[in-house]
Amino acid sequence: MANATPLHQLILKRLHSNDNGEECSSGRDMKNDIILNVSNLVVSFNTENGRVRAVDGVGFKLRKATTLGIVGESGCGKSVTALSIMGLLPKPSGQIEYGTIEFKGQDLVSLMGKSTLQGKSDVRIGAALLGKPNIKASQAFGLKSDEIISQGESGKLYDMQKIRGRQISMIFQEPMTALNPVQKIGVQMNEVYQLHFPQMRRRDMDNASISMLAQVGIATPDKVIRQYPHELSGGMRQRVMIAMALSSKPDILIADEPTTALDVTVQAQILDMVNELQTKLAMSVILITHDLGVIAENCDDAVVMYGGRVAERAGVAELFSDPLHPYTQGLLKSIPGLSRAPRSILPTIKGQVPSLEKMPSGCRFSNRCDHVMEICRSVVPFEIEPVKGHFVACHKYSITPRSDIFKSHY
Amino acid sequence: MVQGYIKGESAIEDIPILQVTRLTKHFPVHGGIFLRKQGVIHAVDDVSFDVRKGQTLGLVGESGCGKTTLGRCIMGLYPLSGGSVKLHGQNINDVTGKEMKALRLKMQMIFQDPFESLNSRHTVGEILEEKYIIHNRLSNKKIGSVNSTSRRQEIVRLLERVGLSEQAMAKFPHEFSGGQRQRIGIARAISLEPEVLICDEPVSALDVSVQSQILNLMLTLQKDMGLTSVFISHDLAVVRHVSDLIAVMYLGKIVEMAEAEYIYSRPMHPYTKALLSAIPVPDPQAKRERIILKGEIPSPRNPPDGCRFHTRCEYVMDICRQEVPLLNSEESLKYTGTGDSNSPHMVACHLYSI
Numbered sequence: 184m185a186n187a188t189p190l191h192q193l194i195l196k197r198l199h200s201n202d203n204g205e206e207c208s209s210g211r212d213m214k215n216d217i218i219l220n221v222s223n224l225v226v227s228f229n230t231e232n233g234r235v236r237a238v239d240g241v242g243f244k245l246r247k248a249t250t251l252g253i254v255g256e257s258g259c260g261k262s263v264t265a266l267s268i269m270g271l272l273p274k275p276s277g278q279i280e281y282g283t284i285e286f287k288g289q290d291l292v293s294l295m296g297k298s299t300l301q302g303k304s305d306v307r308i309g310a311a312l313l314g315k316p317n318i319k320a321s322q323a324f325g326l327k328s329d330e331i332i333s334q335g336e337s338g339k340l341y342d343m344q345k346i347r348g349r350q351i352s353m354i355f356q357e358p359m360t361a362l363n364p365v366q367k368i369g370v371q372m373n374e375v376y377q378l379h380f381p382q383m384r385r386r387d388m389d390n391a392s393i394s395m396l397a398q399v400g401i402a403t404p405d406k407v408i409r410q411y412p413h414e415l416s417g418g419m420r421q422r423v424m425i426a427m428a429l430s431s432k433p434d435i436l437i438a439d440e441p442t443t444a445l446d447v448t449v450q451a452q453i454l455d456m457v458n459e460l461q462t463k464l465a466m467s468v469i470l471i472t473h474d475l476g477v478i479a480e481n482c483d484d485a486v487v488m489y490g491g492r493v494a495e496r497a498g499v500a501e502l503f504s505d506p507l508h509p510y511t512q513g514l515l516k517s518i519p520g521l522s523r524a525p526r527s528i529l530p531t532i533k534g535q536v537p538s539l540e541k542m543p544s545g546c547r548f549s550n551r552c553d554h555v556m557e558i559c560r561s562v563v564p565f566e567i568e569p570v571k572g573h574f575v576a577c578h579k580y581s582i583t584p585r586s587d588i589f590k591s592h593y
Numbered sequence: 594m595v596q597g598y599i600k601g602e603s604a605i606e607d608i609p610i611l612q613v614t615r616l617t618k619h620f621p622v623h624g625g626i627f628l629r630k631q632g633v634i635h636a637v638d639d640v641s642f643d644v645r646k647g648q649t650l651g652l653v654g655e656s657g658c659g660k661t662t663l664g665r666c667i668m669g670l671y672p673l674s675g676g677s678v679k680l681h682g683q684n685i686n687d688v689t690g691k692e693m694k695a696l697r698l699k700m701q702m703i704f705q706d707p708f709e710s711l712n713s714r715h716t717v718g719e720i721l722e723e724k725y726i727i728h729n730r731l732s733n734k735k736i737g738s739v740n741s742t743s744r745r746q747e748i749v750r751l752l753e754r755v756g757l758s759e760q761a762m763a764k765f766p767h768e769f770s771g772g773q774r775q776r777i778g779i780a781r782a783i784s785l786e787p788e789v790l791i792c793d794e795p796v797s798a799l800d801v802s803v804q805s806q807i808l809n810l811m812l813t814l815q816k817d818m819g820l821t822s823v824f825i826s827h828d829l830a831v832v833r834h835v836s837d838l839i840a841v842m843y844l845g846k847i848v849e850m851a852e853a854e855y856i857y858s859r860p861m862h863p864y865t866k867a868l869l870s871a872i873p874v875p876d877p878q879a880k881r882e883r884i885i886l887k888g889e890i891p892s893p894r895n896p897p898d899g900c901r902f903h904t905r906c907e908y909v910m911d912i913c914r915q916e917v918p919l920l921n922s923e924e925s926l927k928y929t930g931t932g933d934s935n936s937p938h939m940v941a942c943h944l945y946s947i
């Protein structure tokens with residue numbers, strides 16, 4: 184740690200400029216650097232009906248200083264993917280069976296495997312990330328409260344913990360699961376500094392908290408640090424959580440439906456703020472949502488998930504102008520848009536998302552797909568790249584010559 | 594005088610079926626050790642509108658602005674603090690006992706999560722049959738057969754109408770997915786051939802790929818049955834798709850009301866403009882001017898004086914802090930130039946009354 188400059192000033196410096204030392208000053212276009220590379224991730228859970236794969240071979244790349252959107256319907260595995268990256272899967276029922284998560288070239292999955300304290304240290308990370316041993320937050324990850332407290336009290340840092348929470352932060356849909364209801368905001372924010380910057384002085388922490396809260400658009404930060412979470416509105420709580428997540432100066436911010444519970448005008452405020460900070464801090468963001476509009480307006484790249492797998496991924500402009508997967512195509516057609524004739528019958532995707540236990544074999548979309556073929560019901564489609572940078576997992580494209588692909592949807 | 598005209602695909606007649614006049618609903622707030630009344634929540638304040646036969650009024654606004662409360666007041670589920678609700682010219686709060694119950698059966702409500710409103714211990718068949726039984730006890734006009742086998746036939750037809758099969762009859766609500774449960778909720782609501790349907794966020798809890806199925810079902814039924822409806826949602830794209838008329842609410846008041854297309858093409862109220870500009874559009878090429886509102890919605894316990902939007906409005910003037918702007922069709926017609934005397938484009942904002 185550089186002791187010459189007080190830490191909060193370092194943080195402020197980083198907040199106010201893109202130039203934050205060795206990582207970003209190189210001057211070349213860093214947007215093509217891959218900061219996070221998830222490949223072939225398989226995550227399963229123990230359930231009453233045996234082990235089920237909630238995430239089954241998910242892969243994508245996050246480019247430096249860009250926003251990647253993950254979109255998909257309820258239960259398609261968005262949160263499980265995010266929790267896997269954070270090392271916050273509920274233990275012991277959730278397990279990464281296969282795959283790698285490379286962060287700056289280092290595989291987090293094997294790093295996790297090395298730790299003998301695997302489950303427990305992850306738990307502590309979860310709690311630490313969110314403040315002190317936070318009973319409510321940790322319970323959200325399926326833990327018993329006594330376990331959390333005892334785990335949370337020992338303060339030693341492990342490799343994993345250094346990476347997660349400090350270099351990768353996560354914010355959740357419902358801030359109340361992450362905020363401690365009986366502690367003032369300021370106290371909770373200071374705990375993040377204590378954990379990551381133990382030499383920081385109390386006064387500097389307070390100042391850093393205040394300026395961080397101001398950064399996320401809170402008008403009266405000096406008042407808010409003395410308030411309890413319940414005294415704040417939903418939008419303010421979400422801002423506080425973002426401020427906490429950013430106070431460790433993460434390289435990656437994972438936002439899991441950060442605005443789903445909020446009103447549209449507040450959602451617009453929060454997303455604008457995240458975009459602004461993303462540019463300012465040259466941070467990479469993973470934005471999880473079920474709203475295609477949010478993806479279109481806020482992301483550079485997007486991953487469309489269905490039934491625990493990646494159906495399609497591409498740059499956002501490409502994905503919306505030329506969707507390839509039948510599921511993406513159906514979804515885009517079916518949403519009532521302002522450009523559609525009022526009261527007209529909307530195109531639909533038939534049926535509904537099956538539960539994990541009832542997923543069809545082969546392509547998981549095969550029971551709802553209008554283009555289904557024999558092969559789809561038995562063979563899992565591999566991801567292919569029919570257009571550069573545009574990946575799709577669908578048999579239509581693996582057995583059709585390329586020229587036909589384009590004919591078929593014009 | 595019955596003057597029918599065709600709007601969109603459904604026939605709308607000039608008779609107001611549902612008339613809401615100066616409706617006000619306050620909830621008392623209790624607190625302290627003796628739980629004394631400490632104030633009131635102004636959930637709905639001085640709201641008026643007419644919905645004509647076959648028409649759909651869309652009600653939009655952000656969380657807590659009073660949409661559900663207004664819907665429940667129309668259904669007669671809450672005593673009113675002021676104003677009236679009339680169905681076919683008859684004040685629903687005036688009639689009593691059996692008569693009132695029969696009148697209320699003409700209005701049905703669909704909820705966001707039908708699971709909460711469906712009795713989990715009864716099969717779908719029983720749930721749907723119960724409605725007929727209650728109705729026939731209350732009303733002189735019998736619906737459905739008394740004979741149980743032909744009633745069964747009717748329930749099967751009803752299920753098919755909402756896209757479910759006969760097998761659904763023997764199952765319990767929890768055995769269905771969200772979309773299917775919403776279909777059951779719709780089946781129950783339309784089983785008695787109501788005239789008015791109040792839909793409170795009927796697709797908000799559903800998966801995106803299932804929402805369009807349910808919207809299509811509702812549009813089809815509405816057209817076939819000539820239903821008059823109030824459609825509550827915070828999703829402006831959905832509301833625009835199903836509504837003839839749209840009312841935008843803010844903190845318990847209607848701030849703007851007009852035919853759906855005018856709300857979107859020529860929004861007048863600063864709040865409506867901000868709301869529309871905030872909807873994320875699934876088109877990365879769309880370049881839009883976004884109006885970012887400052888601050889958040891004030892508490893309905895202490896709504897701001899004058900215009901309730903003045904704490905967040907970029908055009909705020911002195912008068913806005915003192916005088917409540919009225920939803921004035923005469924005045925605003927001059928400015929909007931949209932709408933006609935039948936369905937004027939109305940706006941409650943001092944910008945349009947000076």
Ligand SMILES: Nc1ncnc2c1ncn2[C@@H]1O[C@H](COP(=O)(O)OP(=O)(O)OP(=O)(O)O)[C@@H](O)[C@H]1O
Binds near residue numbers: 258260261263276277
């Ligand atoms: N602790 C758990 N035990 C068993 N199954 C789980 C557990 N957590 C998640 N799952 C299952 O994994 C699947 C993916 O869940 P996930 O929470 O990732 O979905 P999601 O895409 O985030 O959905 P939503 O949009 O509703 O948040 C679901 O089918 C879910 O039931």
Ligand SMILES: Nc1ncnc2c1ncn2[C@@H]1O[C@H](COP(=O)(O)OP(=O)(O)OP(=O)(O)O)[C@@H](O)[C@H]1O
Binds near residue numbers: 620621655
């Ligand atoms: N039964 C009640 N008792 C006391 N206050 C209530 C009651 N029902 C609603 N309120 C209050 O009245 C206001 C309006 O609530 P309402 O549920 O009608 O809003 P809404 O527009 O439907 O919001 P949402 O979009 O979140 O459903 C809120 O401040 C709410 O807290």
Ligand code: SF4
Binds near residue numbers: 559577
């Ligand atoms: S693989 Fe087959 S079933 Fe699956 S999306 Fe493609 S065409 Fe449809």
Ligand code: SF4
Binds near residue numbers: 864
């Ligand atoms: S009345 Fe005044 S404060 Fe209210 S919306 Fe109009 S200009 Fe804004």
Ligand SMILES: [Mg+2]
Binds near residue numbers: 261
């Ligand atoms: Mg989730």
Ligand SMILES: [Mg+2]
Binds near residue numbers: 660661662
């Ligand atoms: Mg409501």
